[in-house]
Amino acid sequence: MVLGGFEMKGWIGKLLRIDLTTKKVKEEQLSEQFVKKWVGGRGFAIKILWDELEPGIDPLGPKNKLIVAVGPIAGIPAPNTGKTVVAAKSPLTGGYGDGNLGTRLTIQLKKAGYDLLIIEGKANIPTYLYIKDDKIEFLPANEIWGQGSYKSIGWLNEKYGSSAGILTIGQAGENKVLYAMIRSMEGRAAGRPGMGAVMGSKNLKAIVVKGTKEIPVAEPEAMKELGHSDLKKVRKIDQKTGWSKQGTTGVLAWCNEVAALPVSNMRKTSSKDAWKIDGERLNAARVATYGCPNCSMPCGIAILDQEGHQSELDYENIGMLGSDLEIFDLPQVASLNYLCDDYGIDTISAGGVLAFYADVIKQGVIKGDFKFGETEKAKELLRKIAYREEEGDFLAQGTKKMAEKIGQGSSTYAMQVKGLEISAYNCKFIPGMALAFGTSSIGAHHKEAWIITYEINETIRDSYDQGKAKKVIELQRIRGGLFETIVACRFPWVELGWGIDHYVEYFNKITGLNWNLNDFWKVADRIYALIRAFWVREFPDWDRNWDYPPEIWFNPSNADKEGIIAGKVLDKDKYGQLLDYYYELRNWDARGIPKQKTMQELDLEKESVELEKFVSLK
Amino acid sequence: MVKIKLKIISYLIYHSGFSEKDLELPQSITMEELLSKINLKKQFPLVVIRNGEKINSTDKIEDGDRIVIAPFFSGG
Numbered sequence: 300m301v302l303g304g305f306e307m308k309g310w311i312g313k314l315l316r317i318d319l320t321t322k323k324v325k326e327e328q329l330s331e332q333f334v335k336k337w338v339g340g341r342g343f344a345i346k347i348l349w350d351e352l353e354p355g356i357d358p359l360g361p362k363n364k365l366i367v368a369v370g371p372i373a374g375i376p377a378p379n380t381g382k383t384v385v386a387a388k389s390p391l392t393g394g395y396g397d398g399n400l401g402t403r404l405t406i407q408l409k410k411a412g413y414d415l416l417i418i419e420g421k422a423n424i425p426t427y428l429y430i431k432d433d434k435i436e437f438l439p440a441n442e443i444w445g446q447g448s449y450k451s452i453g454w455l456n457e458k459y460g461s462s463a464g465i466l467t468i469g470q471a472g473e474n475k476v477l478y479a480m481i482r483s484m485e486g487r488a489a490g491r492p493g494m495g496a497v498m499g500s501k502n503l504k505a506i507v508v509k510g511t512k513e514i515p516v517a518e519p520e521a522m523k524e525l526g527h528s529d530l531k532k533v534r535k536i537d538q539k540t541g542w543s544k545q546g547t548t549g550v551l552a553w554c555n556e557v558a559a560l561p562v563s564n565m566r567k568t569s570s571k572d573a574w575k576i577d578g579e580r581l582n583a584a585r586v587a588t589y590g591c592p593n594c595s596m597p598c599g600i601a602i603l604d605q606e607g608h609q610s611e612l613d614y615e616n617i618g619m620l621g622s623d624l625e626i627f628d629l630p631q632v633a634s635l636n637y638l639c640d641d642y643g644i645d646t647i648s649a650g651g652v653l654a655f656y657a658d659v660i661k662q663g664v665i666k667g668d669f670k671f672g673e674t675e676k677a678k679e680l681l682r683k684i685a686y687r688e689e690e691g692d693f694l695a696q697g698t699k700k701m702a703e704k705i706g707q708g709s710s711t712y713a714m715q716v717k718g719l720e721i722s723a724y725n726c727k728f729i730p731g732m733a734l735a736f737g738t739s740s741i742g743a744h745h746k747e748a749w750i751i752t753y754e755i756n757e758t759i760r761d762s763y764d765q766g767k768a769k770k771v772i773e774l775q776r777i778r779g780g781l782f783e784t785i786v787a788c789r790f791p792w793v794e795l796g797w798g799i800d801h802y803v804e805y806f807n808k809i810t811g812l813n814w815n816l817n818d819f820w821k822v823a824d825r826i827y828a829l830i831r832a833f834w835v836r837e838f839p840d841w842d843r844n845w846d847y848p849p850e851i852w853f854n855p856s857n858a859d860k861e862g863i864i865a866g867k868v869l870d871k872d873k874y875g876q877l878l879d880y881y882y883e884l885r886n887w888d889a890r891g892i893p894k895q896k897t898m899q900e901l902d903l904e905k906e907s908v909e910l911e912k913f914v915s916l917k
Numbered sequence: 918m919v920k921i922k923l924k925i926i927s928y929l930i931y932h933s934g935f936s937e938k939d940l941e942l943p944q945s946i947t948m949e950e951l952l953s954k955i956n957l958k959k960q961f962p963l964v965v966i967r968n969g970e971k972i973n974s975t976d977k978i979e980d981g982d983r984i985v986i987a988p989f990f991s992g993g
Contacts, residue, residue, distance in 0.1 A: 540928050540961060541928035541932070542927075542928050544931060545927055545928060549926065549928060549988070549990075550927065550992075552927070553926045553927065553987045553990060556924060556969075556985045556987075557966065558969070578927055579930065579936055749991060749992020750992075751990070752964055752991065755964065755970075755971060756971055794991065796962070862969075863968065863969025
């Protein structure tokens with residue numbers, strides 16, 4: 300597409316706006332300015348949600364919008380370009396929410412001729428969308444509504460072919476569990492902060508995409524050669540190291556050694572039984588391997604669960620549904636993971652919720668019938684959560700709301716930040732990683748910054764110096780910015796040391812532009828500022844305390860009694876100083892709000908004027 | 918005699934050939950020399966921890982140490 304002399308390559312330059320209420324569909328153009336300013340994925344999502352959502356709307360109401368956005372390098376064969384971002388106002392947190400997943404929809408959406416979908420309104424009956432190039436159909440989903448995601452994906456694959464791009468939800472999304480996920484091929488899932496619930500609230504069961512058009516690439520021959528060659532190189536590095544033998548679960552044994560493992564609602568940091576669920580045991584139990592499109596280092600290690608299903612496990616599943624629940628048996632963890640995948644529930648939040656539930660019962664704060672280690676009861680609770688039955692309705696709200704209702708000091712050990720449950724790294728004595736969780740843009744998630752090795756290997760663990768804040772921002776620019784906007788999986792870089800310059804090269808060869816990393820850092824900083832502005836606009840009572848980890852991590856009585864961090868916890872005053880460093884480096888004020896000048900320098904002048912209606916900018 | 922406990926993490930076990938063992942050495946050696954001994958020297962970026970804290974390549978290991986050798990994880 301050519302607009303004003305700029306020929307779009309990589310980007311198609313088109314979005315599809317789909318109104319489920321009226322069944323109206325509209326194609327809209329993306330301008331050169333828009334694509335260069337926001338790049339794709341998360342960048343597109345936050346800009347659209349900022350512009351188009353009135354503050355205060357119900358995230359589960361028809362005014363919320365579901366964004367499905369790919370990036371300019373999406374779908375072109377190259378290391379790990381098979382990912383799509385999903386985003387909306389989060390029902391779990393009330394702020395900005397997103398996720399990304401490997402899915403064939405990435406390639407099909409680009410081939411159908413779109414960079415993103417904006418899904419609005421609410422269908423009057425359970426519906427799925429079928430998009431085939433320029434043809435969009437609203438189809439009744441009665442055959443799959445009420446079914447789990449595996450059956451739904453199977454039914455849609457049979458109907459549309461195994462290469463079709465499919466996003467779907469399970470019963471949890473249909474019933475608006477606040478941490479319901481969007482699901483795709485095999486075990487892939489995204490949208491921790493309730494993107495699946497947003498789909499369910501719109502009576503939207505699935506989106507199916509097939510495309511036949513060519514994706515425009517600036518240097519097609521050069522990129523074809525480079526992409527295929529680099530996929531082979533990444534495969535060779537993986538084979539040389541053996542990384543994918545244990546995949547992400549390789550880190551479990553290490554977390555156990557450095558006292559960072561989530562155990563018993565993160566009250567403990569290691570376990571003598573951790574070896575039973577480590578990467579070595581996982582590899583030994585492997586029955587199949589799955590990967591995302593355009594990936595040559597597949598990390599989806601499937602084992603058989605107790606019921607004989609194939610269940611794809613990674614570190615987060617095992618940490619949160621295993622050690623955090625004191626379940627040290629892989630088939631049992633696999634069963635819980637399978638249920639989460641089928642119902643379409645976020646495994647991290649499910650583990651965090653169940654762990655918190657077991658903890659409040661153990662503390663005697665509420666009455667209930669669930670203990671750590673009770674796998675059969677956990678299975679039943681997951682079913683109740685998916686259907687919002689009995690105590691499942693309460694658990695479906697997430698730990699922040701649960702703790703608010705329970706009271707009695709339970710908020711201090713609800714392991715969440717901004718309402719999103721903390722992922723599987725216990726930071727009771729890892730200050731920089733605690734900051735990473737505190738400042739992650741969607742609530743506590745390690746995907747934006749992971750700093751533990753740096754803290755242990757290159758700094759003093761017990762320090763709160765500016766270098767840690769600097770490192771968090773450096774990683775947020777890469778993980779939360781670059782990878783979330785070009786949209787690619789970060790694992791070749793994170794796990795195999797594949798240089799990030801490669802991604803700049805793919806971007807330039809595909810788009811025809813001549814960017815360097817600084818161009819991407821500016822986009823990243825802009826995105827972080829606008830996401831923060833979104834939160835502040837939504838919450839008139841915004842407070843910098845929302846960038847703090849749970850109170851229990853500062854409580855000396857929660858310190859490990861023995862082991863390498865015995866007697867140590869985070870220092871709240873020093874954390875506050877570390878957070879101040881973070882704000883200073885971002886040129887945000889002491890409240891954690893971007894300054895007016897900062898927003899202007901990031902080309903967010905118009906947005907700053909809007910934000911000033913809600914809060915005075917410094 | 919220097920007796921230490923050695924724990925190898927993640928894919929490194931496929932290069933060292935073991936995941937955990939007790940090692941007896943006639944005398945103390947440096948961490949770098951230890952890595953050579955177990956076939957892990959200079960193959961991959963490593964993080965080595967002694968009794969929970971980082972150890973440098975020229976530091977000497979001591980009797981009773983628990984040494985954990987891991988890849989340079991950058992976090993899932």
